[in-house]
Amino acid sequence: MGSALTGLRLLIVEDEAMVAMMIEFMLTDLGCVVVDVAGTVSRGLALAGDEALALDGAILDVNLGGEKVYPVAEALRSRHVPFIFSTGYGIDGITEQFAQVPALAKPYEQQTLENMLLTILVPGAPPTGDVAR
């Protein structure tokens, strides 16, 4: 599929297998490469710090079985890897420190995910639809 997102290497941090699979499905559909899926903060930190993965971006579920994903977000930010949040708590549930980070409210459509990824990963690229924020 010819898209501005084609070939981008993305990390998914999501603790619900069914939802993670859907995101993976959507990203694959968009031409992205899902480098890995982390279900826990520790696994997420390990992947975020792995330079060999050559991450282009990440989609982070805010709440991982009671644990907040922010340490992973910190690690990504320090490496200048752009990311978006995916949350079932609504965007108000995000800490002040990452208030400027775009967030997807579950459940979301593939189109919404695509637009948000274009916004953060491909500067100057016109969105293909409405940008949800």
Place this chain on the structure above:
Amino acid sequence: MKLIPRPDAWKQWRPGPRLVIALAVGLVVVGLSMAVYNERVAGDQKLRAVTVQADILSGSVTAALAFDDRPAAREYVAALSANHDVEAVGVYDLQGGLVAGYSRAGSELPATNRVGPPALISDRLVVTRPVTQGATRLGSVYLRTISEPFARRAARYGGIAMLIVMASLVVIVLGVSNSSLAEAHRALQAEMEERGKTEEALRRSQVMEAAAQLSLATERGRAALRQSEQQLEFALQAGRLGSWELDLETRRLAASAFFRANFGFEPDEPVDRYEQLFARVHPDDRERLQRAVDRAVALGADLETECRTLADDSEVKWVQVRGRAVYDDRGSPVRMAGVSLDITERKLAEERQRALLDELNHRVKNTLATVQSIAMQTSRTAETVAAFEEAFLARIGALARAHDLLTEVAWDGASLTRVISQTLAPYVGQGQSNRVNLSGPDVRLGPNAAVTLTMAFHELATNAAKYGAFSSLAGRVHVKWNLDSSSDPVAVEIDWRETGGPKVTPPDRRGFGSRFIEKGLAREFDGEVQLVFDPEGLRCHMRLPLSPKLQMAA
């Protein structure tokens, strides 16, 4: 207490009637005695006076008699006749013949004179004296004076006596009246004294009665006040309400024990300043409290605000403060009074409710995302709409049962045994309970883990029903799990093994189910999962490290 002054003793002495009469009689006796004595002395004096007159006359007429000078004798007699008391005067010669004489009308001189002692003859004092020259007797003189008549004297003495008697009577009357007056006075005084005492007693009894009534009224008032205060206190205590009153001018604060407790003060800690209270309010809530107070005072509105308080311990307490300002006649705010209530419990309940609602919202959203995922992936793999419908509804059903299980335990720690047995139940017909063989320790699953494992076992059971053990009557499914304490991290090992089913052949391509189990499940638990398509029967080995979502039951 006012007393009538006791008069001096002498003033109180009053003579009795007997004494007064005795005194009067005494006066009469003394008066009479004096009259008698006076009569005697007066008589003697008169006698001496007349005798002297007679002697003077005797001396005067000596020469006249010696020389028989009658005119001279008459001159001396005439001189005496000027005296009104003199009734008759006579000068007689030695033979007793009258030489010169005078007598008042109606009276006579004796023809001859014989010298004798003075004599009183019917109120007339008669004095005769001889006239002598040396030893030679020349003649005699006769002097008769009018003595005061007895009747006149009697009248005079009678008058005096009358005066004395009258005086006595006056004394008696005065004495008696005085004594009766004194008696009356004493009686009056006694009566007055008695009345005074009575009045004093009355006054005292009135005072006492008034005092008693006042005291009774005061006591009743106090009792009523006490009762009302007690009722208020009871109501406040029953409601666990603190009460407070703030003087808006001096900012003095009067606070009840509950109020002080609400703001974290010790029971015996003195609290009387608004500033003390303010210091106990959470810094973030101070401005809000002050604004609420100012607004209530300015608008005359009810104060109703909530604030956190700083107790000595780190525990945050919530207090609701209600009140209203009181204004004076000119409408200036004077003070503010109200109640306080510890609403920490309510706040915590509200927070819990808020958290529950947030959690519910989160779960609903996640569940919708799960349903979305199921729908999307089922649709991509289903060859027909009917196949999609069947697979989709079965998966939604499994998801619903997972939620049922979680609801049973209030979304807190579903049992692995229950998750597996419930998921496999639809594939176990009546009398076929031996088709499933479960064994393993009690493992508690968090909500997400319970849902994921339910979906995983659902996929395994569905596959078994289509191609494996559940597709033949002889087929059996064995699920065994245990804790591998030797590994790091410690993990739960779960083995799914099918026996007695048709011969297994590996599938041409991996469907949603196998991808979900091998990849989704493994990644969620940060563990390892292998599907082994053993011809004897499908096997699935799961190695899931312990984590907050997967724990051994206590």
